[in-house]
Amino acid sequence: MLLWPGDVRAGDLFSDASLMAAMVRVEAAWLAALHEHGLAPSAPGLDDLVDPGDLPALAEDAEGGGNPVIPLLAVLRARLAGRDPGAAEALHAGLTSQDVLDTALVLNLRATADRLHKDLSDQVRVLSALADRHRGTRMAGRTLTQHAIPITFGLKAAGWLHGVLDARDLLETAAALPIQAGGAAGSLAAPTALTGAPDRALSLVRSAARTLDLPFREPWHTARAPFTRIGDAFVSCTDAWGKIANDVLLGSRPEIGELTEAPADGRGGSSTMPNKHNPVLAVLVRRAALAAPPLAATLHAAAAEAVDERPDGSWHVEWPTLQTLARRTVVAGSQTAELLAGLQVDPERMAATLAAARPGIDAERHRLGDDGPYLGATEELIDAALTRAGKPC
Numbered sequence: 001m002l003l004w005p006g007d008v009r010a011g012d013l014f015s016d017a018s019l020m021a022a023m024v025r026v027e028a029a030w031l032a033a034l035h036e037h038g039l040a041p042s043a044p045g046l047d048d049l050v051d052p053g054d055l056p057a058l059a060e061d062a063e064g065g066g067n068p069v070i071p072l073l074a075v076l077r078a079r080l081a082g083r084d085p086g087a088a089e090a091l092h093a094g095l096t097s098q099d100v101l102d103t104a105l106v107l108n109l110r111a112t113a114d115r116l117h118k119d120l121s122d123q124v125r126v127l128s129a130l131a132d133r134h135r136g137t138r139m140a141g142r143t144l145t146q147h148a149i150p151i152t153f154g155l156k157a158a159g160w161l162h163g164v165l166d167a168r169d170l171l172e173t174a175a176a177l178p179i180q181a182g183g184a185a186g187s188l189a190a191p192t193a194l195t196g197a198p199d200r201a202l203s204l205v206r207s208a209a210r211t212l213d214l215p216f217r218e219p220w221h222t223a224r225a226p227f228t229r230i231g232d233a234f235v236s237c238t239d240a241w242g243k244i245a246n247d248v249l250l251g252s253r254p255e256i257g258e259l260t261e262a263p264a265d266g267r268g269g270s271s272t273m274p275n276k277h278n279p280v281l282a283v284l285v286r287r288a289a290l291a292a293p294p295l296a297a298t299l300h301a302a303a304a305e306a307v308d309e310r311p312d313g314s315w316h317v318e319w320p321t322l323q324t325l326a327r328r329t330v331v332a333g334s335q336t337a338e339l340l341a342g343l344q345v346d347p348e349r350m351a352a353t354l355a356a357a358r359p360g361i362d363a364e365r366h367r368l369g370d371d372g373p374y375l376g377a378t379e380e381l382i383d384a385a386l387t388r389a390g391k392p393c
Contacts, residue, residue, distance in 0.1 A: 006284055009334040010327040013115060014108045016059070017052045019323070022104035023072055024050060025212065030181075031091055033207035039194055040090035049079045066316065069097040094183060094191040094204070098221055098310055102180035105322055106214060109230050112326040113175035116237060119333035120168045126340045127164060128391040131157040135382045138373075139258065139350035140357050147357040149364055153258075153345060155378050156247065158385035163240035165388055167233070174233035177226050179209040182219025185309040221310060224303035227318055231296040234329040241336040242289025245282040248339065252279045257349045262342025281339040288332035295325040 001007040012018050028046040035043035054075060061071035073092055080088040092100075135154035140147045183190045191201035209216045220226060251259030261279045298321045305314035354361065365374040 004328065004331070006331045006335055007327065010330045013330055014112055014323050014326045016055050018108055018111070019104055020050060020052075020055060020058065020068070020072065021047070022107040023069060023100050024076070025107065026100045026103045026208075027073070027076060027092060027095075029208045029211035030095055031087060032211055033204050034090050034093060034194075036207050037195060037200065037204055039093065039204075041086035042084055044080070044084050044087055046076060046080065049076050065097070067097050067101060069100045073100075094194050094201075095181065096184045096310075098315065099181045099183070101319070102221070103212070103214070105319065106177040106180065106226070107212065109177055109322065109326060110175060110214075112330060113171055113230070113233075115330050116171060116234075116333050117168070119330075119337045120164060120171070120237070122337045123164050123333075123340055124161065124168070124389050125391075126337070127157055127161040128386055128389045130154070130340070130343070130345070131161055131382050131385060132391075134345060134347070135379065137345070137347045137350060138354055138375075140354045140361060147361045150354060150361060150374055152375065152378055153347070153350060154382050158382045160240070160244045160247070161385045161389055163243055165385075167236040167240045170236045171233040174229040176215060177230060178215040178217035178220070179205065179212060180217075180220060181205045181208060182221050186219040186221045188219070222306040222308075224299070224306055224318070227322065228296070228299050228303050231299040231322065231325055234325050235292045235296045237329055238285075238289045238292040238332055241285050241332055244336060244340070245285035245289065248282040248343065249279055249286065252282070256353065258346050258353065260344040260346070261339060262344060264342075281335050285332050285335050285339065288328050288335075291328065292325060292332075295321050295328075299325075 024046050028043070031040055031046070032043040034040035050072070058068055058071050058075070061074075062068040064070070077088050077091055080091060131154045133154070134157060135152055137153040138150055139153050139156070141149050141151035181191075182188060188198070188201045188205070191204050192198050195201050195204060206216045217226075248259050248261070250256065252261065261277075261281055263277065299318060302311075302314040302318050302321075305311060307314070359366075362374070
């Protein structure tokens with residue numbers, strides 16, 4: 001994507017191809033559940049029935065029914081019929097389009113969360129090392145853009161670390177996304193009719209959930225908290241990274257010069273000013289932090305507008321919103337991990353800035369009659385952050 005530099009970092013994650021593959025997985029898991037319950041003669045694999053070459057036609061045909069499940073199902077049935085007519089007839093029995101698409105989105109969101117967990121873990125490791133290494137690196141603390149009191153860079157890094165840990169905790173909870181299977185209006189009427197009893201219909205859903213390695217939950221076709229929670233978790237990540245990026249951008253201004261992005265071939269240059277070394281990673285992470293909250297807000301608006309038993313438009317707006325938010329969060333996570341891994345800290349410049357801020361920066365200390373370094377509980381606060389991160393001193 002030309003207008004979202006770095007999108008390549010997300011690769012095929014939550015791409016149209018991966019979404020199509022996930023929809024096929026859902027149909028296959030449901031067919032296997034039908035077979036297990038004696039409602040389908042067989043449960044052949046479906047993966048080889050479609051490939052990325054089918055995407056343009058599916059995208060075009062999706063307009064006819066308003067979602068991509070309908071044309072995909074037509075292709076699967078037609079191609080499966082030549083191989084296994086009985087399975088083709090049983091395919092999708094008891095499901096509705098929303099069941100397939102919602103669960104396919106869940107599978108892609110879970111893959112996104114797995115990828116983010118790796119980057120978050122890398123960030124925790126690097127931030128823990130920064131906080132410990134620079135626990136005594138004194139610098140000027142700033143409030144409302146002005147010098148406040150002395151702090152250490154280790155304490156600032158510990159604050160970054162807490163933000164990342166908060167995001168990781170929220171993501172771990174939100175990533176436990178369940179299967180969605182409710183039939184035409186969320187009552188499991190068709191699965192109950194097929195199986196002959198409500199408990200067997202629920203058993204059918206549980207079986208499909210096990211195949212997909214997803215938790216079971218009653219239908220949530222109009223109760224969209226699973227999607228709003230994961231969206232909020234993604235934004236908590238970009239919030240934490242945006243804070244880091246903003247601090248790096250401030251610290252890398254030439255007149256401050258306390259922080260610097262690691263140089264890399266082809267990065268940070270200008271089209272006309274050869275003297276420049278722009279903090280591009282921090283700029284792009286900040287971009288993601290600015291763009292993510294409105295996407296999560298769209299998910300909340302859609303949840304509030306989840307009218308009737310399948311909403312007209314608010315369901316549809318969730319799909320591209322989740323895809324865009326997920327991919328952009330993954331990109332920002334990768335960029336933040338790289339930014340932190342190469343971050344260059346200049347203790348001498350920090351000390352010089354602190355010295356230049358005196359005597360004003362010591363005003364509170366003098367007023368209180370404190371003759372010490374005036375660093376408060378810095379050591380204990382850093383130790384607490386490291387302990388929380390699983391890196392106790």
